[in-house]
Amino acid sequence: MNQTSRSSTFPTPDYSHLSVTDFDDIYEPAEDSFLLLDALEKDVDFLNSLSPLICLEVGCGSGIVITFLRQILVAPCLCLAVDRNPKAAQCTMRTGEQNHVQVEVVTSDLLNSFQPKLDGKVDVLVFNPPYVVTPPEEVEVDGLARSWAGGINGRQVLDRLLPDVHKLLSPKAVFYLVTTEENRPDEIKQLLQQDGFHSTTVLQRKSGPERLSVIKFERRLTAVT
Amino acid sequence: MRVTALRRMKLLTHNMLTSHVKGVKNGYPLKIEVNEMKIREVDFNPEFISRMIPRLEWKALYEAAQSLDVVGNLSPEVVKDYENDEDFLKEAHRVLMEVEVIKGFLICPESGRKFPIENGIPNMLLNEGEVGDAGPSQSGTSQDDDSMQ
Numbered sequence: 001m002n003q004t005s006r007s008s009t010f011p012t013p014d015y016s017h018l019s020v021t022d023f024d025d026i027y028e029p030a031e032d033s034f035l036l037l038d039a040l041e042k043d044v045d046f047l048n049s050l051s052p053l054i055c056l057e058v059g060c061g062s063g064i065v066i067t068f069l070r071q072i073l074v075a076p077c078l079c080l081a082v083d084r085n086p087k088a089a090q091c092t093m094r095t096g097e098q099n100h101v102q103v104e105v106v107t108s109d110l111l112n113s114f115q116p117k118l119d120g121k122v123d124v125l126v127f128n129p130p131y132v133v134t135p136p137e138e139v140e141v142d143g144l145a146r147s148w149a150g151g152i153n154g155r156q157v158l159d160r161l162l163p164d165v166h167k168l169l170s171p172k173a174v175f176y177l178v179t180t181e182e183n184r185p186d187e188i189k190q191l192l193q194q195d196g197f198h199s200t201t202v203l204q205r206k207s208g209p210e211r212l213s214v215i216k217f218e219r220r221l222t223a224v225t
Numbered sequence: 226m227r228v229t230a231l232r233r234m235k236l237l238t239h240n241m242l243t244s245h246v247k248g249v250k251n252g253y254p255l256k257i258e259v260n261e262m263k264i265r266e267v268d269f270n271p272e273f274i275s276r277m278i279p280r281l282e283w284k285a286l287y288e289a290a291q292s293l294d295v296v297g298n299l300s301p302e303v304v305k306d307y308e309n310d311e312d313f314l315k316e317a318h319r320v321l322m323e324v325e326v327i328k329g330f331l332i333c334p335e336s337g338r339k340f341p342i343e344n345g346i347p348n349m350l351l352n353e354g355e356v357g358d359a360g361p362s363q364s365g366t367s368q369d370d371d372s373m374q
Binding site: 105 | 232234235240241243244253273276277280282344345346347348349350351
């Protein structure tokens with residue numbers, strides 16, 4: 001599957017403004033990106049039922065995911081995006097503009113600058129992390145590899161974010177995460193379960209040697225309201 | 226000739242940012258030093274603004290408006306029954322959404338560390354020596370020294 005075979009109800013955001021030169025520095029949308037778009041699309045009614053006010057994408061790269069999220073949400077909301085790579089932050093803003101949606105972008109490391117002020121306030125959190133299993137020394141080195149090198153079990157970057165997820169999310173929030181089988185998704189689910197989240201696999205797809213999943217985490221309610 | 230849209234930071238975004246320079250106890254709110262800013266008309270959505278009010282630090286917003294000299298009729302405090310006060314909401318909308326900082330700095334209120342706003346995007350990355358133990362988990366990888374003022 002490539003981007004042209006995606007849904008026409010909610011087409012992939014236009015990123016024709018980005019060129020080969022841009023993709024020397026930022027992650028070019030690939031199967032994992034499109035899987036995430038498909039998962040968000042699959043959940044569009046659920047997402048709109050939440051009436052999210054604040055959405056945040058960590059590691060926005062080209063910007064197509066946060067742009068897409070803004071496009072499929074009906075009610076006005078604040079769409080924030082953060083990336084460690086200043087060029088990705090710039091691309092994300094351009095992608096928002098190209099698709100005529102407002103995205104607010106910050107260059108920062110994970111949730112760093114948005115805490116503590118966004119604690120308990122983010123309604124939709126999205127993260128397609130650097131998930132590829134690599135030697136640990138390849139993780140978080142400046143350059144394009146930063147966008148995909150995940151170190152041991154492909155988890156080194158994700159594991160820095162996980163402890164803060166329950167702090168950041170609002171009571172009715174949802175967190176969408178891209179993983180591969182090698183990331184030990186059951187372990188991730190267990191870690192978030194300890195923080196009060198239950199998980200659902202929204203979509204799975206095999207892409208070459210990668211078995212990708214998009215997992216959704218929501219708070220476990222103790223009583224039905 | 227292709228016209229490039231100027232990218233910008235809104236005061237709504239500024240309201241949510243904190244400095245985590247090592248040793249800093251309270252890195253909020255960041256001061257703003259403006260080199261270039263503009264006012265841009267944005268569609269007013271009273272429901273959006275109304276829902277956003279409880280998620281804001283109003284005092285920080287008001288101070289930011291003062292420092293940028295865009296206070297106008299912005300109320301120094303959130304008024305009672307703001308959901309039904311269109312004048313209040315319109316002023317909140319104007320300051321949150323229509324004031325755009327294109328170039329400048331966000332400044333840590335405690336350490337004075339300047340974070341550049343490049344093409345309207347605040348760069349909050351810390352250098353290796355500035356990463357502390359307190360606060361959220363963060364990377365210690367260094368970045369350009371250009372951003373250190």
